[in-house]
Amino acid sequence: MNKLDARHIPVLLDDVLRVLAPKPGHTIVDCTLGLGGHSAALLDAIKPDGRLIATDLDRENITDARIVLQRVVGREGKAKFDLVHRNFCKIDIVLQELGVDKVDALLADIGVASTQIDDPSRGFSYRKDGPLDMRMDPNVGTPASELVNTMSQRELGEALAELGDETDGTKIAKLIVKRRAVAPIMTTHELMAIVCEARDFTIQRANGAKLHPAARTFQALRIMVNHELSNLEGLLECLPKILRPGGVAAIISFHSGEDRIVKHAFRDGLRSGIYQAVAMDPIIASEAEAKANPRARSAKLRWARLPA
Numbered sequence: 001m002n003k004l005d006a007r008h009i010p011v012l013l014d015d016v017l018r019v020l021a022p023k024p025g026h027t028i029v030d031c032t033l034g035l036g037g038h039s040a041a042l043l044d045a046i047k048p049d050g051r052l053i054a055t056d057l058d059r060e061n062i063t064d065a066r067i068v069l070q071r072v073v074g075r076e077g078k079a080k081f082d083l084v085h086r087n088f089c090k091i092d093i094v095l096q097e098l099g100v101d102k103v104d105a106l107l108a109d110i111g112v113a114s115t116q117i118d119d120p121s122r123g124f125s126y127r128k129d130g131p132l133d134m135r136m137d138p139n140v141g142t143p144a145s146e147l148v149n150t151m152s153q154r155e156l157g158e159a160l161a162e163l164g165d166e167t168d169g170t171k172i173a174k175l176i177v178k179r180r181a182v183a184p185i186m187t188t189h190e191l192m193a194i195v196c197e198a199r200d201f202t203i204q205r206a207n208g209a210k211l212h213p214a215a216r217t218f219q220a221l222r223i224m225v226n227h228e229l230s231n232l233e234g235l236l237e238c239l240p241k242i243l244r245p246g247g248v249a250a251i252i253s254f255h256s257g258e259d260r261i262v263k264h265a266f267r268d269g270l271r272s273g274i275y276q277a278v279a280m281d282p283i284i285a286s287e288a289e290a291k292a293n294p295r296a297r298s299a300k301l302r303w304a305r306l307p308a
Contacts, residue, residue, distance in 0.1 A: 010038045010041065011293065012252060012283065014043075015301055019044075019202055019250045019283075020042070020303075021105075023046065023050075023064065023102075023104075024050055026046075027051045027103045028052055028105045028106070028107070029053045029095075029103050029105070031088035032056065033055060033065050034065065034070065034115070035064055035115060036068035040068050040071075040072050043069055047072075051082070052080070052082070055085075055088050055094060057085070057137040058113065058115070060115065061115060066083055069083075082098055089230070089232075090234075092238040092242055095242055102243060102244040102306045103247065104243075104248075105248050107249075107250050107252075108232075109252045110253045110254065124222060126214040126217075127212070129189035134218075140176070141225060141227075143225065147225065148180070148191060149185060152177075153174055154173075156172075156176060157170040157174075159220055160216065162257065163220035163229075164216035165216055165255075171198045172194070172198040172217055174199060175198040176198075189274045190219070195214040198211050199213045216307045219255065223255070223257075229257060230284045232251075232261055236251075240269065240306065243306050245307060246305065246307070248263070248303055248307050249305075251302050251303075252300065253300050253302075254298045256296075259302070266279070273307075275304045275305060276305050276306060277304070278302070278303065278304040282300035282301060283300070284299065284300060
């Protein structure tokens, strides 16, 4: 396993390949390229004359993943891939620009990439001190520090509860507002310490907890900063228009709100006849995979297939 693979084991890879059933000659979209783990397996399956189209908001991910995918293609170049720096909610426009009408399958692995968490300068990690940013595209949008320092106590509390499933959202929001009145909250360590105090955790105890007390707060902020729920809704809306007859889409989510959006969209599509079949229950990681890859523990995969 090379260095890039070691930092990002693809979540639910066997299930993704089973659901999408990639075959030589297929055209497949990976909406969340990351380091190319899923994309590499998909590209390998659609050789020699298939085409992979992958998008990512992070230019660094695209640079690293290109190396991985080029190894899959090999010297013969008997497979084609396009890597596009774009939000996946615009995937229909991406396909139009590439001259692609319909695709056989689509994958989206919703969430943050390991490279983003590992880099303190990106501000995603509550375990590593850095600027409180969290933007997947660091050149676009509003950093998390601005939200933390400007949202009202009520808005913050509601967001933490809704987007982070945080039961102590009100207490955390109250302490954030109190502390920012003295000085702006600008770093991940500052915010992490405030959350720990609000939840009656020492830093030492927090670091040893199975789920860090700041995890849900950071998740909620990341979702807000990157407009993840609205982007997901945009992707789900355009899915039926870009899949070929019999085409299938697979969405992996890590948050109850995301999973709920996917579940309702797929089931509504089934009832209205847009989809021929959908996953009635999410696919989750086996005990072995969850043990080998902790990120897989909260992953839920849902799929939907168009009529042939």
